[in-house]
């Protein structure tokens with residue numbers, strides 16, 4: 096028997112479901128009775144065994160077509176990307192396939208079935224000279240990762256599905272599987288008495304993953320299109336963020352050594368004075384980011400840190 100609520104269930108396809116953001120989107124929507132979820136990622140096995148899961152490689156057009164035309168989602172959230180900024184500099188072909196061809200394939204299929212595509216981009220589309228940035232400032236990426244993400248934004252606009260681009264920065268939160276986020280890396284390192292070198296000259300507003308999920312939810316519910324910045328409440332250097340982590344979790348601050356970005360000799364240049372102004376999201380979506388302290392309280396509780 097078909098119930099009336101089945102008829103109005105929203106179908107949401109979460110792409111990159113095993114990533115840091117993907118896991119938190121799944122965690123949020125799995126409890127929504129009016130949503131039919133499908134998780135898609137590259138690995139054989141999903142992290143969350145309670146949710147229908149399918150392997151999908153966004154860099155392959157046929158793989159995307161198979162999944163999208165079969166599931167016929169109302170909403171596609173693209174949380175998949177090649178996110179290793181330094182690797183992107185030397186593995187340019189792979190980075191382009193995942194970060195640009197992937198969104199292109201999603202945009203083409205979304206346009207055909209009239210699905211709303213929500214795509215995650217980054218403050219790395221900016222050069223970091225005059226941050227924090229609002230949505231309408233002119234991008235000028237300094238590294239290849241940023242160039243691919245800007246190209247993905249342009250591809251969405253050109254292909255033209257119903258779409259929303261969310262720019263965000265430095266994601267952290269209660270990630271239970273896969274690689275640890277920055278906060279857990281700091282906690283683990285300091286608890287193991289390892290010295291860590293942290294840059295004092297990269298400034299931005301780190302984004303709690305569940306705040307970003309809240310932003311995505313509001314965009315879906317309000318059917319908002321265009322570009323939205325979703326970032327944290329507080330702007331600070333990575334060094335000061337690390338001190339806050341150590342303070343809150345009672346860790347040895349003397350192990351945190353200040354360093355300048357140029358001393359790290361990384362392959363990819365980083366935007367330094369960056370960060371994202373979230374006024375548009377706050378006024379148009381009702382987006383409300385949490386204080387860093389509140390986000391640490393939630394992480395401590397959920398991860399038993």
Ligand SMILES: NC(=O)c1ccc[n+]([C@@H]2O[C@H](COP(=O)([O-])OP(=O)(O)OC[C@H]3O[C@@H](n4cnc5c(N)ncnc54)[C@H](OP(=O)(O)O)[C@@H]3O)[C@@H](O)[C@H]2O)c1
Nearest residue numbers: 111113114115116137152153175176178215217263265266
């Ligand atoms: N992390 C940050 O600080 C940050 C900052 C600004 C913007 N963003 C953006 O936010 C989004 C989410 O980032 P994240 O940190 O959650 O990323 P993540 O943890 O690196 O996860 C990315 C996911 O994408 C999947 N993936 C990679 N290639 C794929 C392919 N060809 N087909 C399907 N799935 C593929 C990965 O699978 P595997 O694990 O199998 O590779 C992984 O599950 C990305 O668009 C990123 O650019 C992130």
